[in-house]
Amino acid sequence: MKICFVISDIKTEVCGTSVVILKKAHERGHKVFVMSVGDFIFHHDEDISLRCKKIPPSLKGETVEEFWEQVQDDKLKAKAVHSSEMDILFLRNNPTEEASDRHWAEHSGIAFARMIQQSGVLVLNDAFAMSHAFIDKLYFEELPSEIKPNSIISRNKEDLLKFWEKNGKKMVLKPLEGSGGQDVYLIDKDKKNLNQIIETLISKGYIIAQEFLPEVNKGDVRVILMNGKVLEEDGQMAVIRRVSSDKSEFRSNLALGAKPKKAKLTSEMEHIVSLTAPKLIRDGLFFVGLDIVKDKLIEINVLSPGGLDYCENIGLPSFTDTVVDALERKMKYRKYYKNSLSNRVLATMD
DSSP states (O other): OEEEEEESOTTTOOSSHHHHHHHHHHHTTOEEEEEETTOEEOOTTSOOEEEEEEOOTTOOOSSHHHHHHHHHSTTSOOEEEEGGGOSEEEEOOOGGGOOGGGTHHHHHHHHHHHHHHHTTOEEESOHHHHHHTSSHHHHHTTSOGGGSOOEEEESOHHHHHHHHHHTTTOEEEEESSOOTTTTOEEEOTTOTTHHHHHHHHHTTSOEEEEEOOGGGGGOEEEEEEETTEEOEETTEEOEEEEEOSSTTOOOOOGGGTOEEEEOOOOHHHHHHHHHHHHHHHHHTOOEEEEEEETTEEEEEEOSSOOOGGGTGGGTOOOOHHHHHHHHHHHHHHHHHTTTOSOHHHHHTOO
16 A cells, blocks of 8 residues: 655654554555655646655654654655555645645645545545535534534624623634634633734634533543544544643643543543534545534544544554554455545545
Protein backbone atom coordinates (compact mmCIF):
# COMPACT_ATOMS: atom_id res chain seq x y z
CA MET A 1 0.00 0.00 0.00
CA LYS A 2 1.31 3.43 -0.96
CA ILE A 3 -0.03 6.15 1.29
CA CYS A 4 0.80 9.85 1.40
CA PHE A 5 0.01 11.95 4.48
CA VAL A 6 -0.70 15.63 3.84
CA ILE A 7 0.20 17.81 6.84
CA SER A 8 0.45 21.56 7.29
CA ASP A 9 4.24 21.78 7.24
CA ILE A 10 6.78 18.99 7.71
CA LYS A 11 9.25 21.34 9.39
CA THR A 12 6.84 22.50 12.11
CA GLU A 13 4.62 19.43 12.58
CA VAL A 14 4.62 18.08 16.14
CA CYS A 15 4.42 14.40 17.07
CA GLY A 16 0.65 14.20 17.13
CA THR A 17 -1.97 11.84 15.71
CA SER A 18 -0.78 12.17 12.11
CA VAL A 19 2.77 11.19 13.01
CA VAL A 20 1.84 8.18 15.16
CA ILE A 21 -0.41 6.75 12.42
CA LEU A 22 2.24 7.46 9.79
CA LYS A 23 4.91 5.73 11.89
CA LYS A 24 2.73 2.64 12.40
CA ALA A 25 2.02 2.32 8.66
CA HIS A 26 5.77 2.51 8.03
CA GLU A 27 6.53 -0.11 10.70
CA ARG A 28 4.06 -2.47 9.05
CA GLY A 29 5.94 -2.37 5.78
CA HIS A 30 3.84 0.02 3.74
CA LYS A 31 5.36 2.60 1.42
CA VAL A 32 4.76 5.81 3.33
CA PHE A 33 5.13 9.35 1.99
CA VAL A 34 4.59 12.68 3.72
CA MET A 35 4.17 16.16 2.28
CA SER A 36 3.37 19.72 3.31
CA VAL A 37 0.11 21.23 2.12
CA GLY A 38 2.09 23.70 -0.01
CA ASP A 39 3.68 20.98 -2.11
CA PHE A 40 1.03 20.08 -4.68
CA ILE A 41 2.07 20.62 -8.30
CA PHE A 42 -0.60 20.99 -11.00
CA HIS A 43 0.15 20.12 -14.62
CA HIS A 44 -2.44 20.92 -17.27
CA ASP A 45 -1.63 17.81 -19.26
CA GLU A 46 -0.88 15.15 -16.64
CA ASP A 47 -1.65 14.04 -13.10
CA ILE A 48 -1.12 16.36 -10.14
CA SER A 49 2.28 15.73 -8.57
CA LEU A 50 3.14 15.64 -4.88
CA ARG A 51 6.49 16.94 -3.69
CA CYS A 52 6.90 14.56 -0.79
CA LYS A 53 9.39 12.65 1.32
CA LYS A 54 9.41 8.89 0.96
CA ILE A 55 10.28 7.32 4.30
CA PRO A 56 12.95 4.69 3.63
CA PRO A 57 12.44 1.19 5.08
CA SER A 58 15.76 1.54 6.89
CA LEU A 59 14.59 4.57 8.89
CA LYS A 60 14.12 3.55 12.52
CA GLY A 61 13.39 5.27 15.79
CA GLU A 62 12.65 3.84 19.20
CA THR A 63 10.41 6.77 20.03
CA VAL A 64 8.01 8.77 17.89
CA GLU A 65 10.17 11.83 18.50
CA GLU A 66 13.34 10.12 17.24
CA PHE A 67 11.53 8.79 14.20
CA TRP A 68 9.97 12.13 13.29
CA GLU A 69 13.22 14.04 13.79
CA GLN A 70 14.81 11.88 11.08
CA VAL A 71 11.88 12.49 8.73
CA GLN A 72 12.15 16.24 9.28
CA ASP A 73 15.91 16.24 8.71
CA ASP A 74 16.93 17.97 5.48
CA LYS A 75 19.08 14.94 4.64
CA LEU A 76 15.85 13.18 3.66
CA LYS A 77 15.01 14.94 0.43
CA ALA A 78 11.57 15.55 -1.01
CA LYS A 79 10.91 14.46 -4.59
CA ALA A 80 7.99 14.98 -6.95
CA VAL A 81 5.79 11.90 -7.36
CA HIS A 82 2.70 11.57 -9.55
CA SER A 83 -0.42 11.38 -7.39
CA SER A 84 -1.66 8.46 -9.50
CA GLU A 85 1.10 6.34 -7.97
CA MET A 86 -0.58 6.56 -4.56
CA ASP A 87 -3.26 4.26 -3.23
CA ILE A 88 -4.35 6.63 -0.46
CA LEU A 89 -4.03 10.36 0.17
CA PHE A 90 -4.69 11.01 3.86
CA LEU A 91 -5.52 14.68 4.47
CA ARG A 92 -4.24 15.59 7.94
CA ASN A 93 -3.54 19.32 7.68
CA ASN A 94 -5.75 21.54 9.83
CA PRO A 95 -6.89 24.65 7.93
CA THR A 96 -8.28 26.30 11.07
CA GLU A 97 -4.83 26.42 12.67
CA GLU A 98 -3.13 28.23 9.81
CA ALA A 99 -1.52 31.60 10.56
CA SER A 100 -2.88 34.78 8.99
CA ASP A 101 -0.04 34.85 6.46
CA ARG A 102 -0.98 31.36 5.22
CA HIS A 103 -4.55 31.89 4.05
CA TRP A 104 -3.56 30.12 0.84
CA ALA A 105 -3.13 26.91 2.88
CA GLU A 106 -6.66 26.85 4.27
CA HIS A 107 -8.51 25.56 1.20
CA SER A 108 -5.73 24.42 -1.14
CA GLY A 109 -5.24 20.94 0.34
CA ILE A 110 -8.90 20.02 -0.02
CA ALA A 111 -9.12 21.65 -3.46
CA PHE A 112 -6.21 19.66 -4.89
CA ALA A 113 -7.46 16.52 -3.11
CA ARG A 114 -10.83 16.81 -4.90
CA MET A 115 -9.02 16.66 -8.22
CA ILE A 116 -6.82 13.76 -7.13
CA GLN A 117 -9.86 11.90 -5.80
CA GLN A 118 -11.53 12.13 -9.19
CA SER A 119 -8.50 10.42 -10.74
CA GLY A 120 -9.12 7.29 -8.65
CA VAL A 121 -6.88 7.74 -5.60
CA LEU A 122 -8.69 7.08 -2.31
CA VAL A 123 -8.82 10.35 -0.36
CA LEU A 124 -9.53 10.33 3.37
CA ASN A 125 -11.61 11.97 4.58
CA ASP A 126 -13.60 12.25 1.34
CA ALA A 127 -12.49 15.57 -0.17
CA PHE A 128 -15.98 16.64 -1.26
CA ALA A 129 -17.30 15.88 2.23
CA MET A 130 -14.44 17.92 3.68
CA SER A 131 -15.41 20.82 1.43
CA HIS A 132 -19.00 20.58 2.67
CA ALA A 133 -17.89 20.36 6.30
CA PHE A 134 -15.05 22.88 5.99
CA ILE A 135 -16.66 25.15 8.58
CA ASP A 136 -17.12 22.28 10.98
CA LYS A 137 -19.11 24.31 13.51
CA LEU A 138 -21.66 24.98 10.76
CA TYR A 139 -21.64 21.32 9.69
CA PHE A 140 -22.26 20.57 13.38
CA GLU A 141 -25.53 22.49 13.17
CA GLU A 142 -26.87 20.00 10.59
CA LEU A 143 -27.02 17.35 13.32
CA PRO A 144 -30.19 16.61 15.36
CA SER A 145 -31.03 19.38 17.83
CA GLU A 146 -31.64 17.03 20.76
CA ILE A 147 -27.91 16.26 21.07
CA LYS A 148 -26.70 19.87 20.79
CA PRO A 149 -26.70 22.88 23.12
CA ASN A 150 -28.96 25.78 22.21
CA SER A 151 -27.02 28.12 19.92
CA ILE A 152 -27.08 31.01 17.49
CA ILE A 153 -24.67 32.02 14.71
CA SER A 154 -24.54 35.70 13.81
CA ARG A 155 -22.37 38.76 13.22
CA ASN A 156 -24.98 41.05 14.73
CA LYS A 157 -24.32 42.23 18.29
CA GLU A 158 -27.99 42.68 19.11
CA ASP A 159 -28.76 39.07 18.13
CA LEU A 160 -25.99 37.83 20.41
CA LEU A 161 -27.09 40.02 23.33
CA LYS A 162 -30.68 38.78 23.01
CA PHE A 163 -29.41 35.19 23.07
CA TRP A 164 -27.40 36.03 26.19
CA GLU A 165 -30.50 37.47 27.90
CA LYS A 166 -32.66 34.44 26.98
CA ASN A 167 -30.05 32.06 28.36
CA GLY A 168 -29.85 33.57 31.83
CA LYS A 169 -27.03 35.95 30.95
CA LYS A 170 -24.58 33.11 30.51
CA MET A 171 -23.20 31.82 27.22
CA VAL A 172 -20.05 30.67 25.46
CA LEU A 173 -18.81 32.73 22.53
CA LYS A 174 -16.38 31.42 19.92
CA PRO A 175 -15.44 32.18 16.32
CA LEU A 176 -17.29 30.08 13.77
CA GLU A 177 -13.96 29.25 12.16
CA GLY A 178 -11.37 28.36 14.77
CA SER A 179 -9.93 25.53 16.83
CA GLY A 180 -7.80 24.69 19.83
CA GLY A 181 -9.87 26.79 22.22
CA GLN A 182 -8.55 30.06 20.81
CA ASP A 183 -10.77 33.16 21.24
CA VAL A 184 -13.37 31.21 23.22
CA TYR A 185 -15.07 33.13 26.03
CA LEU A 186 -17.47 32.35 28.83
CA ILE A 187 -19.81 35.29 29.14
CA ASP A 188 -21.82 35.68 32.35
CA LYS A 189 -23.70 38.54 33.97
CA ASP A 190 -20.50 39.92 35.52
CA LYS A 191 -18.63 40.20 32.22
CA LYS A 192 -17.83 43.91 32.07
CA ASN A 193 -16.14 43.90 28.66
CA LEU A 194 -18.88 41.99 26.84
CA ASN A 195 -19.33 44.60 24.10
CA GLN A 196 -15.60 44.72 23.43
CA ILE A 197 -15.36 40.92 23.17
CA ILE A 198 -18.30 40.73 20.77
CA GLU A 199 -16.97 43.54 18.59
CA THR A 200 -13.52 41.95 18.45
CA LEU A 201 -14.93 38.57 17.44
CA ILE A 202 -17.27 40.13 14.88
CA SER A 203 -14.29 41.84 13.25
CA LYS A 204 -12.87 38.36 12.59
CA GLY A 205 -16.03 36.80 11.15
CA TYR A 206 -19.16 34.98 12.26
CA ILE A 207 -19.66 34.08 15.93
CA ILE A 208 -21.34 31.04 17.40
CA ALA A 209 -22.94 31.52 20.80
CA GLN A 210 -23.86 28.39 22.76
CA GLU A 211 -25.70 27.92 26.01
CA PHE A 212 -23.31 27.25 28.88
CA LEU A 213 -23.31 23.66 30.14
CA PRO A 214 -22.40 23.59 33.87
CA GLU A 215 -21.00 20.05 33.50
CA VAL A 216 -18.13 21.49 31.43
CA ASN A 217 -16.40 22.26 34.74
CA LYS A 218 -15.65 18.53 34.91
CA GLY A 219 -14.04 18.67 31.47
CA ASP A 220 -15.23 17.30 28.16
CA VAL A 221 -14.75 13.96 26.43
CA ARG A 222 -13.16 13.38 23.03
CA VAL A 223 -14.66 10.33 21.32
CA ILE A 224 -12.80 9.28 18.19
CA LEU A 225 -14.85 7.64 15.45
CA MET A 226 -13.60 5.64 12.49
CA ASN A 227 -15.98 4.46 9.78
CA GLY A 228 -18.84 5.81 11.89
CA LYS A 229 -17.96 3.64 14.92
CA VAL A 230 -16.10 4.38 18.12
CA LEU A 231 -12.46 3.49 17.48
CA GLU A 232 -11.71 0.29 19.38
CA GLU A 233 -8.64 -1.90 19.97
CA ASP A 234 -8.06 -4.81 22.37
CA GLY A 235 -11.53 -4.31 23.86
CA GLN A 236 -10.87 -0.66 24.74
CA MET A 237 -12.34 2.44 23.13
CA ALA A 238 -10.79 5.74 22.11
CA VAL A 239 -12.64 7.82 24.68
CA ILE A 240 -10.53 10.51 26.34
CA ARG A 241 -11.66 12.87 29.07
CA ARG A 242 -9.92 16.24 29.00
CA VAL A 243 -9.82 18.17 32.26
CA SER A 244 -8.27 21.57 32.85
CA SER A 245 -5.81 21.72 35.75
CA ASP A 246 -6.94 25.31 36.30
CA LYS A 247 -10.30 25.32 38.12
CA SER A 248 -11.04 28.81 36.80
CA GLU A 249 -10.62 27.62 33.18
CA PHE A 250 -13.74 26.20 31.53
CA ARG A 251 -11.98 25.20 28.29
CA SER A 252 -10.65 21.65 28.15
CA ASN A 253 -8.38 21.78 25.13
CA LEU A 254 -5.18 19.77 25.46
CA ALA A 255 -3.39 22.54 23.56
CA LEU A 256 -4.25 24.87 26.44
CA GLY A 257 -2.81 22.61 29.12
CA ALA A 258 -5.75 20.34 29.93
CA LYS A 259 -4.82 16.84 31.06
CA PRO A 260 -6.08 13.71 29.29
CA LYS A 261 -7.62 10.87 31.29
CA LYS A 262 -9.00 7.47 30.37
CA ALA A 263 -12.79 7.54 30.22
CA LYS A 264 -15.73 5.20 29.69
CA LEU A 265 -18.29 5.39 26.93
CA THR A 266 -21.57 6.30 28.62
CA SER A 267 -25.09 5.61 27.39
CA GLU A 268 -25.43 9.35 26.64
CA MET A 269 -22.32 9.22 24.46
CA GLU A 270 -23.59 6.11 22.69
CA HIS A 271 -26.83 7.94 21.89
CA ILE A 272 -24.91 10.87 20.42
CA VAL A 273 -22.82 8.51 18.30
CA SER A 274 -25.95 6.67 17.12
CA LEU A 275 -27.47 9.91 15.79
CA THR A 276 -24.23 11.29 14.37
CA ALA A 277 -22.71 8.22 12.72
CA PRO A 278 -25.25 7.71 9.88
CA LYS A 279 -24.56 11.19 8.54
CA LEU A 280 -20.78 10.76 8.84
CA ILE A 281 -20.95 7.45 6.98
CA ARG A 282 -23.19 8.88 4.26
CA ASP A 283 -20.85 11.84 3.78
CA GLY A 284 -17.64 9.76 3.61
CA LEU A 285 -16.02 11.06 6.80
CA PHE A 286 -13.64 8.28 7.80
CA PHE A 287 -11.88 9.74 10.87
CA VAL A 288 -13.79 12.15 13.13
CA GLY A 289 -13.55 13.51 16.67
CA LEU A 290 -16.64 14.27 18.78
CA ASP A 291 -16.37 16.56 21.81
CA ILE A 292 -19.05 15.76 24.37
CA VAL A 293 -20.18 17.24 27.68
CA LYS A 294 -22.51 14.82 29.49
CA ASP A 295 -25.39 14.34 27.01
CA LYS A 296 -24.56 17.14 24.58
CA LEU A 297 -22.24 17.27 21.61
CA ILE A 298 -20.42 20.60 21.74
CA GLU A 299 -18.14 20.25 18.71
CA ILE A 300 -17.37 17.92 15.82
CA ASN A 301 -13.88 17.74 14.35
CA VAL A 302 -13.62 16.48 10.76
CA LEU A 303 -10.61 18.34 9.38
CA SER A 304 -7.77 16.87 11.42
CA PRO A 305 -9.00 15.34 14.69
CA GLY A 306 -6.34 14.37 17.20
CA GLY A 307 -5.92 12.58 20.50
CA LEU A 308 -4.23 9.28 19.61
CA ASP A 309 -0.82 10.56 20.65
CA TYR A 310 -2.02 10.75 24.27
CA CYS A 311 -3.60 7.31 24.46
CA GLU A 312 -0.68 5.14 25.58
CA ASN A 313 0.23 7.60 28.33
CA ILE A 314 -3.21 7.18 29.94
CA GLY A 315 -3.38 3.40 29.75
CA LEU A 316 -5.12 2.98 26.41
CA PRO A 317 -3.81 1.23 23.28
CA SER A 318 -2.35 3.50 20.61
CA PHE A 319 -5.21 2.47 18.23
CA THR A 320 -2.81 2.93 15.30
CA ASP A 321 -2.84 -0.77 14.38
CA THR A 322 -6.62 -0.61 14.11
CA VAL A 323 -6.44 2.47 11.87
CA VAL A 324 -3.87 0.85 9.57
CA ASP A 325 -5.97 -2.36 9.51
CA ALA A 326 -8.88 -0.27 8.23
CA LEU A 327 -6.76 1.31 5.50
CA GLU A 328 -5.60 -2.13 4.37
CA ARG A 329 -9.19 -3.39 4.21
CA LYS A 330 -10.20 -0.48 2.02
CA MET A 331 -7.53 -1.42 -0.48
CA LYS A 332 -8.85 -5.00 -0.51
CA TYR A 333 -12.42 -3.75 -1.00
CA ARG A 334 -11.32 -1.62 -3.92
CA LYS A 335 -9.67 -4.65 -5.53
CA TYR A 336 -12.63 -6.96 -4.85
CA TYR A 337 -15.10 -4.49 -6.31
CA LYS A 338 -12.79 -3.64 -9.22
CA ASN A 339 -12.72 0.08 -8.49
CA SER A 340 -16.52 0.34 -8.83
CA LEU A 341 -17.02 1.87 -5.38
CA SER A 342 -17.15 5.65 -5.07
CA ASN A 343 -14.61 7.39 -2.87
CA ARG A 344 -17.38 8.41 -0.50
CA VAL A 345 -18.60 4.82 -0.05
CA LEU A 346 -15.13 3.30 0.26
CA ALA A 347 -14.03 6.00 2.72
CA THR A 348 -16.36 4.68 5.43
CA MET A 349 -16.62 0.99 4.58
CA ASP A 350 -15.68 -0.86 7.75
